[in-house]
Amino acid sequence: MNKELKETIKEIFNLDIDAELLKSNRPDLCDYQYNGTFDLAKVLHENPYTIGLKLKESLEKKEDCQKKFSKIECVKPGFLNFTLSDAYMNEILESMITEEKFNIFMPKEETIVVDYGGANIAKPLHVGHLRPAIVGESIKRLLQYMNQNVIADVHLGDYGLQIGQVIYGLKEEGILPDAITIEKLSLIYPKISGLCKEEESIKEICATITKDLQDGNEEYQEYFRAILELSKKEIKKIYDYLGVHFDLWLGESDAYAYIPLLSQELEFLGLLKTSDGAKIIDVQENTDKIVVPPCIYQKSNGAYLYGTTDLATILQREKDFHPKKILYVADSRQSLHFTQVFRVAKKTNSLKNIDLEFLGLGTINGSDGKPFKTREGNTPKLEDLFLETKQIFLNNIEHDTTYTQEDLDKIVIAIIKFADLQNNREKEYVFDIAKFSKTIGKTGPYILYTYLRTKKIIKNNENCIDNLSKTIYNVHDRNLRLKLLELNEIMQYAFKTRMPSVVANYLYEICVLVNAFYENNHINNLEEDEKKKDWVTLLNLTTNIIDTLLNILGMDIPSVM
Ligand code: ARG
Numbered sequence: 001m002n003k004e005l006k007e008t009i010k011e012i013f014n015l016d017i018d019a020e021l022l023k024s025n026r027p028d029l030c031d032y033q034y035n036g037t038f039d040l041a042k043v044l045h046e047n048p049y050t051i052g053l054k055l056k057e058s059l060e061k062k063e064d065c066q067k068k069f070s071k072i073e074c075v076k077p078g079f080l081n082f083t084l085s086d087a088y089m090n091e092i093l094e095s096m097i098t099e100e101k102f103n104i105f106m107p108k109e110e111t112i113v114v115d116y117g118g119a120n121i122a123k124p125l126h127v128g129h130l131r132p133a134i135v136g137e138s139i140k141r142l143l144q145y146m147n148q149n150v151i152a153d154v155h156l157g158d159y160g161l162q163i164g165q166v167i168y169g170l171k172e173e174g175i176l177p178d179a180i181t182i183e184k185l186s187l188i189y190p191k192i193s194g195l196c197k198e199e200e201s202i203k204e205i206c207a208t209i210t211k212d213l214q215d216g217n218e219e220y221q222e223y224f225r226a227i228l229e230l231s232k233k234e235i236k237k238i239y240d241y242l243g244v245h246f247d248l249w250l251g252e253s254d255a256y257a258y259i260p261l262l263s264q265e266l267e268f269l270g271l272l273k274t275s276d277g278a279k280i281i282d283v284q285e286n287t288d289k290i291v292v293p294p295c296i297y298q299k300s301n302g303a304y305l306y307g308t309t310d311l312a313t314i315l316q317r318e319k320d321f322h323p324k325k326i327l328y329v330a331d332s333r334q335s336l337h338f339t340q341v342f343r344v345a346k347k348t349n350s351l352k353n354i355d356l357e358f359l360g361l362g363t364i365n366g367s368d369g370k371p372f373k374t375r376e377g378n379t380p381k382l383e384d385l386f387l388e389t390k391q392i393f394l395n396n397i398e399h400d401t402t403y404t405q406e407d408l409d410k411i412v413i414a415i416i417k418f419a420d421l422q423n424n425r426e427k428e429y430v431f432d433i434a435k436f437s438k439t440i441g442k443t444g445p446y447i448l449y450t451y452l453r454t455k456k457i458i459k460n461n462e463n464c465i466d467n468l469s470k471t472i473y474n475v476h477d478r479n480l481r482l483k484l485l486e487l488n489e490i491m492q493y494a495f496k497t498r499m500p501s502v503v504a505n506y507l508y509e510i511c512v513l514v515n516a517f518y519e520n521n522h523i524n525n526l527e528e529d530e531k532k533k534d535w536v537t538l539l540n541l542t543t544n545i546i547d548t549l550l551n552i553l554g555m556d557i558p559s560v561m
Contacts, residue, residue, distance in 0.1 A: 004065065005034060008058050013044060021082065030073065030081035031482060037078040048078025055080060086472040089481050094468050096487065097541050104488050106147040107495065113151045113317050114140045116329035117239065117246065120157035121231035122166040123189050125238050126379040127372050127431070131361045134417050134554065135425050136329035137244040138500035139359065141552045146495045151321055156251030158228055159309060164210030165192040167223045168202070177226040182234055185227065211303035214256065238382050243413060243554050255312035259304060262312050265348055272297060283343035295340040310341045314351050325355040327498065332360035332426060359498050362428035364420070372431045386412055393437040393445070407558035414444030414555045421504040421553050439561070442508055449561040450511040451546050454539055457523055464536035473531060476520045480513045480542065487545060500553060507549040514542055
């Protein structure tokens with residue numbers, strides 16, 4: 001429509017300007033509105049209302065507009081209001097039914113690596129790891145749905161100081177590599193990391209162990225492999241439970257093989273500077289308003305750091321997949337780290353052509369507004385959180401449904417994921433399981449409940465799924481159809497901004513409208529054939545869309561709610 005509007009403005013006023021039809025902010029009056037008359041008025045020195053009338057008259061003569069709109073109105077002081085025609089709405093909905101993927105316009109296919117999850121080995125996963133997993137998985141699925149060739153990599157934190165600390169602790173207690181257990185690991189890390197904060201000499205020893213491990217020390221390598229295997233298994237279990245799946249289970253340690261090649265290029269380009277024995281790369285730019293410290297590439301003891309492994313990993317990905325883009329889904333507090341890494345990459349020849357995007361995440365907070373902790377003041381382990389959620393959901397239930405364990409797990413995941421995904425990923429939010437577990441309100445259970453209830457109506461009237469009629473029967477019916485018509489625009493926007501929250505909020509809006517629809521329109525008792533067919537067909541399209549959106553958000557559907 002924007003094109004037609006632009007053309008009409010050109011025809012009448014001989015002006016070349018872009019025009020945009022917006023979704024109406026007064027849905028009781030119209031579906032779309034054009035407010036550009038006020039800008040035109042300034043240029044043309046004419047009254048906006050007169051301009052609006054001229055546009056309306058001219059648009060009404062156009063065949064295309066006659067087909068699309070049942071009413072174009074100009075209201076004082078100069079707004080142009082558009083109401084879609086029932087036949088046109090149904091024609092578009094019909095194309096969503098018949099065409100693949102609801103006739104959504106697909107962007108060009110590109111190879112995109114999504115780096116998310118980012119669990120660290122040798123430490124248990126806690127609530128802070130939820131968000132990168134949940135949001136990252138959803139971004140991956142969104143991109144896949146939009147036709148992209150996506151490669152998901154967990155990028156384990158497996159070669160940093162924590163490994164040196166854990167190896168030190170294990171050796172101190174005389175535990176050999178093949179005697180390591182998850183329980184022992186989970187006790188050792190907090191103990192030694194606490195010790196390191198108190199005693200500089202122990203911290204030094206752990207740093208040396210880390211460096212020697214990186215250099216290939218056989219004994220430490222043996223410890224490392226044992227810790228990696230055990231931890232990976234544990235981490236996988238939790239990600240599996242969450243429905244979070246990666247194509248690649250690589251980590252920082254896998255990038256080490258690429259460091260020599262990277263160093264060679266950085267040396268050749270003269271980018272490495274020595275400062276206090278360390279090798280650093282300047283990344284400050286003239287236009288920066290703040291100090292951006294250099295990227296530390298190699299410590300004075302020879303150890304490599306977080307930035308180095310991220311750079312080497314880009315090189316590894318370039319060699320393996322030639323990606324057009326790499327997306328990093330991680331805590332917003334890592335923003336400076338990624339700025340440094342991206343700037344270094346741009347200075348090289350081998351990495352400069354890859355688009356690097358950092359998708360920052362806000363923290364999950366407790367009711368005190370600080371990062372979420374248990375009542376005892378610890379960061380809760382994910383497994384405990386799942387159990388607690390299950391219990392709270394069951395305590396809340398008023399009807400006596402019996403759930404299988406499998407269904408309960410799906411519900412727990414839906415509770416946790418929808419609570420997270422409805423928030424803009426950059427913003428923090430307060431974790432409140434009791435609120436998230438309710439079947440009313442903006443919650444996972446409400447969405448699942450709506451889906452299953454609608455599905456039941458369809459199942460009872462399956463023989464009625466047919467074509468849509470040419471009619472729209474009442475306001476609840478029309479509101480639902482209008483919402484479904486937004487799908488394409490919503491998906492484009494969510495894709496462009498990498499924002500699952502756009503999908504989640506849209507899904508919620510559909511559910512509110514479908515609830516209003518079936519509360520006011522009783523399909524099961526209907527006799528009128530055409531209307532019944534139309535409504536069942538509409539609901540069938542609706543549940544197909546809900547199903548797809550749930551899948552993009554990574555929420556599985558239980559058999560009952
Ligand atoms: N392991 C890191 C952490 O826990 C997150 C990894 C994010 N991804 C990356 N390529 N640096 O902080």
